Amino acid sequence: MERDDVIEYSLDTHHSEEEGKKIRKKIWFVTLLLTVVTAVEVLLGAFVKQGGSMWTTVKIIFIVLTLLKAGYIVLTFMHLGDEKKALKWIILLPYFIFIVYLMFIAFNEATAVGAEM
Amino acid sequence: MSGHASKEIDTTASWGGKVSPFSVSYGKLMMWFFLVSDALTFGGLLVAYGYTRYTFDGMWPIGEETFEALPFLGNGFPLVYVALMTFILIVSSVTMVLAVEAGHRMDKKGVIKWMLATIIGGFFFVGSQAWEWSHFIHGTEFGRVQLSDGSSAIVKGEFGDIESFEVIEAGAHSPAAGELITNENISEADGDLMHAFHHAAEEGHLEGSNATDLKIHLHDGTVAKVNRAADKDLQLVIKEPGTKYAVSLPSDKETRIHGEEATELYYEAITAGKVIYGANMEQNEYGPKQYGQFFFFITGFHGFHVFSGVVINILIFIGVLRGIYHKRGHYEMVEKTGLYWHFVDLVWVFVFTFFYLI
Numbered sequence: 300m301e302r303d304d305v306i307e308y309s310l311d312t313h314h315s316e317e318e319g320k321k322i323r324k325k326i327w328f329v330t331l332l333l334t335v336v337t338a339v340e341v342l343l344g345a346f347v348k349q350g351g352s353m354w355t356t357v358k359i360i361f362i363v364l365t366l367l368k369a370g371y372i373v374l375t376f377m378h379l380g381d382e383k384k385a386l387k388w389i390i391l392l393p394y395f396i397f398i399v400y401l402m403f404i405a406f407n408e409a410t411a412v413g414a415e416m
Numbered sequence: 417m418s419g420h421a422s423k424e425i426d427t428t429a430s431w432g433g434k435v436s437p438f439s440v441s442y443g444k445l446m447m448w449f450f451l452v453s454d455a456l457t458f459g460g461l462l463v464a465y466g467y468t469r470y471t472f473d474g475m476w477p478i479g480e481e482t483f484e485a486l487p488f489l490g491n492g493f494p495l496v497y498v499a500l501m502t503f504i505l506i507v508s509s510v511t512m513v514l515a516v517e518a519g520h521r522m523d524k525k526g527v528i529k530w531m532l533a534t535i536i537g538g539f540f541f542v543g544s545q546a547w548e549w550s551h552f553i554h555g556t557e558f559g560r561v562q563l564s565d566g567s568s569a570i571v572k573g574e575f576g577d578i579e580s581f582e583v584i585e586a587g588a589h590s591p592a593a594g595e596l597i598t599n600e601n602i603s604e605a606d607g608d609l610m611h612a613f614h615h616a617a618e619e620g621h622l623e624g625s626n627a628t629d630l631k632i633h634l635h636d637g638t639v640a641k642v643n644r645a646a647d648k649d650l651q652l653v654i655k656e657p658g659t660k661y662a663v664s665l666p667s668d669k670e671t672r673i674h675g676e677e678a679t680e681l682y683y684e685a686i687t688a689g690k691v692i693y694g695a696n697m698e699q700n701e702y703g704p705k706q707y708g709q710f711f712f713f714i715t716g717f718h719g720f721h722v723f724s725g726v727v728i729n730i731l732i733f734i735g736v737l738r739g740i741y742h743k744r745g746h747y748e749m750v751e752k753t754g755l756y757w758h759f760v761d762l763v764w765v766f767v768f769t770f771f772y773l774i
Binding site for chain 2: 306308309310311312313314315316319322323326327329330333334337338340341343344345348349350351352354358361362364365368369372373375376377378382383385386390393394397398401402405406408409410412413
């Protein structure tokens with residue numbers, strides 16, 4: 300049976316030994332970064348108590364660090380950074396719009412419901 | 417690298433529309449579409465979790481108070497175990513991306529090596545999650561107690577070891593009065609000393625007023641004295657307010673109940689049967705029942721993704737071993753299963769932050 304997939308696109312991702320070295324170097328860098336960020340998050344989580352004066356700041360730091368980790372995973376590990384721009388934004392945009400909007404509505408409402416209870 | 421819009425494609429092999437608008441193969445594009453929808457599912461779950469949490473405010477359990485146990489080492493290690501799980505998943509994601517990279521160089525040996533490492537990492541993660549579930553379901557040694565004023569508290573401190581039950585009145589299956597029941601000769605229905613103790617506490621079958629002076633009524637009618645060490649540093653962390661005690665602030669340990677008062681209140685509660693151990697779908701010792709339900713659903717749904725990821729990885733691994741992709745001229749199947757595997761890691765990054773940290 301004749302295959303109906305476009306093999307050119309699949310071959311397009313091939314690279315040479317030298318390029319591979321560079322890519323691997325980047326992979327190990329991202330590994331180190333993800334590990335360090337996770338360690339920092341755990342230390343903050345273990346030592347800064349919820350509801351304390353530092354808590355709001357730490358919460359924001361958690362969210363920023365999470366987005367940073369997610370960004371490195373999606374753009375480097377999943378190679379989305381190497382895909383065409385159109386594909387990249389079609390995949391990412393729904394989250395920036397939909398999830399952020401949903402969070403805003405849900406948490407606002409929940410606070411009101413919580414106050415009623 | 418992909419992404420060259422000007423790439424000439426042999427039109428006899430291209431889509432009906434002649435050329436892929438994104439310069440990626442059909443299979444890879446569909447994997448991305450699937451991941452987009454799957455991510456929205458997890459997004460919905462986490463937002464629902466956030467919504468529920470906001471409605472409960474201060475009563476909601478706190479990650480570093482709830483998850484602080486390690487296998488073999490006991491309690492007092494806040495978030496260390498989850499961090500370890502996160503690290504395992506990150507590492508297996510790295511080995512996956514190295515397999516994909518090796519595939520891009522048509523290095524079959526490299527793909528085999530790194531995919532095998534990924535599969536092993538996946539099994540480690542699923543195994544760690546099994547331990548965590550088991551720990552969550554069985555609960556802590558102290559449990560959660562409802563105090564006489566109607567408030568409800570979780571307990572911190574070191575639970576005094578149960579050494580044996582000293583028989584006072586022999587039951588149907590117990591040794592004679594004066595002899596000891598230990599983990600070696602305890603009846604099968606009772607399981608072990610700790611299990612029997614918890615069960616009796618839930619049923620209100622304990623009598624006494626402190627750790628070293630308790631009487632237990634077992635299944636078979638045995639009445640025994642509980643030989644136990646004293647608890648150390650028992651503290652009650654109030655989670656739901658009652659008529660006398662207000663909710664303890666996580667940021668201020670002084671708002672917990674300490675010392676004699678804590679011990680008295682705790683043993684008053686467990687001898688009255690007002691204690692919950694562990695978790696199920698109806699109730700749990702950590703907080704509102706929705707907390708347990710979300711724990712089971714979100715981490716379970718994620719764990720199921722990890723499990724299916726391992727299965728898919730194994731299938732592709734067999735394909736690599738048989739040389740199917742090498743003959744095909746490219747290892748895109750490894751790249752596609754890699755996308756799924758990274759996605760599982762990605763979801764965990766969010767679950768880790770929003771379920772455990774915040």
